[in-house]
Amino acid sequence: MSHETAPSEIPALVASSYGATVFDDLSKVWQKCLAEHLRSVMAGETAVLNWQEPVDAIADAEALLHSGGVNPLSEQQRGHKFESLLQKMLASGQNLHHPRYIGHQVPASIPVAGLFDAVGSLTNQPSAIYEMGPWATAVEHAVTRSLCRKVGWDPATSFGVFTHGGSLANLTALLTARNVVFPDSWEHGLPQNAVLVAHSDSHYCITRSAGILGLGTRQVVKAKLDHRRRMDPNELNQLLAAQKAADRKILAVCACACATPIGVFDPLQEVAAVCRDHDVWLHVDAAHGGAALMSRTHRHLLAGIDSADSVVWDAHKMLFVPATCAAVLYRDRAHRFQTFQQDAPYLFDPSNPGMAEFDNGTRTVECTKRSTGFALWGIWALYGEEIFEQLVDRTFALGQYFHQRLTGSDDFEVLHTPECNIVVFRYVPMSLRGESVDVLDGLQQEIRSRLVKAGDFYIVQTNLDGHVALRITVMNPLTTEQDLVALLDELRAIGQDILCKQP
Ligand SMILES: Cc1ncc(COP(=O)(O)O)c(C=O)c1O
Missing domain, CATH: 3.40.640.10 (Type I PLP-dependent aspartate aminotransferase-like (Major domain))
Known part of the structure; x- marks a missing residue:
């Protein structure tokens, strides 16, 4: 028996996923969602991080992963689903563009840079x-x-x-x-x-x-x-x-x-x-x-x-x-x-x-x-390259400003003089001076954990010479002096709350 291979039709899902109109329609949805997301994050209207336990996030991602393909969707239904998947992605990420993201050495990337980057993704070069x-x-x-x-x-x-x-x-x-x-x-x-x-x-x-x-x-x-x-x-x-x-x-x-x-x-x-x-x-x-x-x-x-x-x-x-x-x-x-x-x-x-x-x-x-x-x-x-100069100068200056505020506060310990936008410090109120390493380390850990889960700020924790410390890196030019002052107030408030509830 001979098996002749006849030119076949492009399978329906493949044809749909490569359709020019589909791309046109979905990219408009994409543009609307991304623009609104960036606007609200940059305006500080959202949480910095919507904390979700990793197992729960993985379960959500897995459920969504397997939610396609059971019943064929109409193009309209697929458009709605595309938007809901997108919204889930945007709502569940780390909001680097939030002015109160002051954490890892990963920047609030210039939004337009993402548009250039997307050309590489879309045309795959x-x-x-x-x-x-x-x-x-x-x-x-x-x-x-x-x-x-x-x-x-x-x-x-x-x-x-x-x-x-x-x-x-x-x-x-x-x-x-x-x-x-x-x-x-x-x-x-x-x-x-x-x-x-x-x-x-x-x-x-x-x-x-x-x-x-x-x-x-x-x-x-x-x-x-x-x-x-x-x-x-x-x-x-x-x-x-x-x-x-x-x-x-x-x-x-x-x-x-x-x-x-x-x-x-x-x-x-x-x-x-x-x-x-x-x-x-x-x-x-x-x-x-x-x-x-x-x-x-x-x-x-x-x-x-x-x-x-x-x-x-x-x-x-x-x-x-x-x-x-x-x-x-x-x-x-x-x-x-x-x-x-x-x-x-x-x-x-x-x-x-x-x-x-x-x-x-x-x-x-x-x-x-x-x-x-x-x-x-x-x-x-x-x-022009001036934009990079402005970004460096602004974020380094904010590091200096934060350091000045720390040195002017008697309840924070300054661990170094910053040369750039990285500052490492600890919350050590007068009442805890001379306390054991374990107590001071535990306090920094607890403060950071509560701060991040509350979602108003994101900073990181580090270990310097065997001591736990708090660490910021100003990676967002939209962060302001007021944000940094508010961070110190928040750290102080959380620290005091922890200390007064201790037996
Ligand atoms: C000095 C230095 N080198 C290398 C790296 C690693 O770079 P990447 O995370 O891009 O692999 C880092 C990351 O923070 C860094 O601070």
Whole structure:
């Protein structure tokens, strides 16, 4: 019996889901819902976070997931359902655009940036190779060239590429360092005497990268910090000399601009001089603080960054574009092909070597990679780089303002002088001075938990030198001085309530 394959009709659901009118209708609903959501969140009319226990949220999501397909819906019914799914998504998320979201290092992204980003989603332009996403790739090259310029490098001799996030960016840069410093390592692996020197407060992704690169935890040496928690150049000098004397070879020194816990910037000029003296690769994790390069007021914090061999700079932090968009930048353009020493002939055509220059998949862990650069490129093109300066200056100034209010209050403990928009502190009223660590830690935890569940503010909790502390990062330019004062009042009120109910 022969099975002839006849041209078939496009199945009904497929035809509907690709229908141009359906898209037109639903995108109007989408536009209306999103615009109203952003307006009300930015005006502070909603809760910052509508807290839902994770198991309940998962149950809701699962129920909705399986709610389709039982009975075929009419187009009209599907339109209603689309709107209700959308409303559920919007009502259940973290409201980063609320002026009282002052939590993680994730910004209230510039709303228009999301529109540029959506073009990548809708037209699906993954850019492992130029041909797969020509404009996405062109944009990425253009923007990373400009970021290199901001670091102080000539784009003709430096190079940059985007990855999905700062963690992957740090891994990518350190893999490049590994292959440059240990040229046989791709083939033979790392020798036993390889070590990575990391800032003691470096983000956990640095030690995680070390593990992925084949270093044991004993092969990661922590650089000592000074009294401000910055990498101490004198100590670094001694450390590098001691490692050499012990016949250990340094893969890289990882400095921070700025370090995650309290947002402090390393003295990069001095650190770079030490690395140069010891002929060691300097990697600077500027995931958060790189954006200060956009500010005439704050770029001095990064003086010396142009001496680094590699730099990581997350645009999805302080350049206020949606996640993810993280740049890996190399001072020496020659290092751009050192990250991977592999062939993938179906992608990177050896008979067309000129294109490898533009195929970013030769330099990133990802093969299929989202068009990460559209939002940053679009915002930069639309508003000019001054918008980034204004965002940095405003949020850093609010960090300073909050610090001033803390120092002027006798019931808060100030744990450092902020250099950017990160401030760490504790609520310790006079009556609790001298109390045990457990009592003070427990109080901070309880205050934060109640604050977040009440939904009026969102801040985070951290641990500094073994003590629980409260932490804010001003990631929303719509946050005002009044919001920060109100936060202190709220923390105080919750703290007092807890203390008076204690036996
Ligand atoms: C200094 C620093 N490096 C790296 C990262 C990790 O970046 P991502 O969350 O984009 O992976 C962070 C995240 O907060 C960070 O603060």
